[in-house]
Amino acid sequence: MKHVEALASAQLDSQVGVGELPWIEDAGKVAPKDARNLSKLFFDRLQLLEEGTREHQYARNTLIEMNLSLVRFAGRRFMNRGDGDMEDIVQVGSVGLIKAIDRFDLSREVEFSTFAIPYVVGEIKRYFRDTTWAVHVPRRLQELRVDLAKAKEELAVVLDRDPTVKEVAEHMELSEDEVIEGVVAANGYTAGSLDMAADAGEAGLAQVEGRTVADFIGEPDPGMETVEDLHCLNPLLGRHTDRERRIIEMRFGQEMTQSQIGEVLGVSQMQVSRLLSCTLAKLRTGMVADD
Known part of the structure; x- marks a missing residue:
C-alpha cells in the first residue's frame, strides 16, 4: 500500500485530488499491478459517493481507464478469428468492463479482475455472435462451429490428417447428422464477394482470367x-x-x-x-x- 501512496503522490504533483481520492492525470498509463491496488482504494470510496456527483463520476471514470488493460488482455484471444480488429474488440469489451464496475462489491472478497473478465468476454462473444455472421443461424449452431473447429484441430494433430465426419462425431459424442449440420451452418459465417475472381475449376472453364463470380450467375429467364x-x-x-x-x-x-x-x-x-x-x-x- 505504501507503493500505491507513493505513486499517487507522484502523480498528484501539487494538484488537488477529488474528495479523498488522489488525482491521477492519465489513469490509462497506470501499470496493471498498481491499477489493482488503486482500484481497491477507488472502489472503497465509490461505494460511499452519491451517484451523479463530480466525485462519483471521477472515481468511476478513473476505474474504467485504469482497468482497460483487462479488456485488452481478454480481447487477445479473439484476434485469431480474423474478422475484427483490436480497437473494435476493446470498444465492445469496455461495455462489459463498465457493467462489472457498476456491479462490483468489495464485500465479495474477490479480485476485481476475476469478477470483470466474464463480463468483458461475454460482451465480446455477443458482439461476434450478433454482428459477424454473414447469414444468421441459431446460437446453438454458432457455438457448435467453435467446438467443431477445436475438435478438428485436436484430431488432426493425433491422426496427422483431416478427421472424417464419423471420427469428429465420436470425439464430440454427437451424431454424424449433428456434425454435418454444424459444418453446413459454419458456411454462413463468412460470405464471398460477387466481385472476387472466379475459380477456373469451379466454373468448369479452362480460362476465367478477368472474370468474376457474378459473371457466372444465371439471371431470371422471362421465357420460363x-x-x-x-x-x-x-x-x-x-x-x-x-x-x-x-x-x-x-x-x-x-x-x-x-x-x-x-x-x-x-x-x-x-x-x-x-x-x-x-x-x-x-x-x-x-x-x-x-x-
Whole structure:
C-alpha cells in the first residue's frame, strides 16, 4: 500500500485530488499491478459517493481507464478469428468492463479482475455472435462451429490428417447428422464477394482470367414464365367450347381484330368483345385458382 501512496503522490504533483481520492492525470498509463491496488482504494470510496456527483463520476471514470488493460488482455484471444480488429474488440469489451464496475462489491472478497473478465468476454462473444455472421443461424449452431473447429484441430494433430465426419462425431459424442449440420451452418459465417475472381475449376472453364463470380450467375429467364403460363392454360382451354377456343386462337394466335373475327363468325364486333371478355375472365379465374 505504501507503493500505491507513493505513486499517487507522484502523480498528484501539487494538484488537488477529488474528495479523498488522489488525482491521477492519465489513469490509462497506470501499470496493471498498481491499477489493482488503486482500484481497491477507488472502489472503497465509490461505494460511499452519491451517484451523479463530480466525485462519483471521477472515481468511476478513473476505474474504467485504469482497468482497460483487462479488456485488452481478454480481447487477445479473439484476434485469431480474423474478422475484427483490436480497437473494435476493446470498444465492445469496455461495455462489459463498465457493467462489472457498476456491479462490483468489495464485500465479495474477490479480485476485481476475476469478477470483470466474464463480463468483458461475454460482451465480446455477443458482439461476434450478433454482428459477424454473414447469414444468421441459431446460437446453438454458432457455438457448435467453435467446438467443431477445436475438435478438428485436436484430431488432426493425433491422426496427422483431416478427421472424417464419423471420427469428429465420436470425439464430440454427437451424431454424424449433428456434425454435418454444424459444418453446413459454419458456411454462413463468412460470405464471398460477387466481385472476387472466379475459380477456373469451379466454373468448369479452362480460362476465367478477368472474370468474376457474378459473371457466372444465371439471371431470371422471362421465357420460363411464359412456359409455365402456357402449361397452366392448356387444361383450362380444354374446358371451353370450340367457339370460345377459336376466338382465343384468332385473337391471340393470328392477332386478328375483333371486327375481323366478327366477319369470320358472322357476328357483330360487340358480340365478339363480350364473348372474348367472358372467356378471358374464366381463364383468369382458373389460373388464380390453380395457383
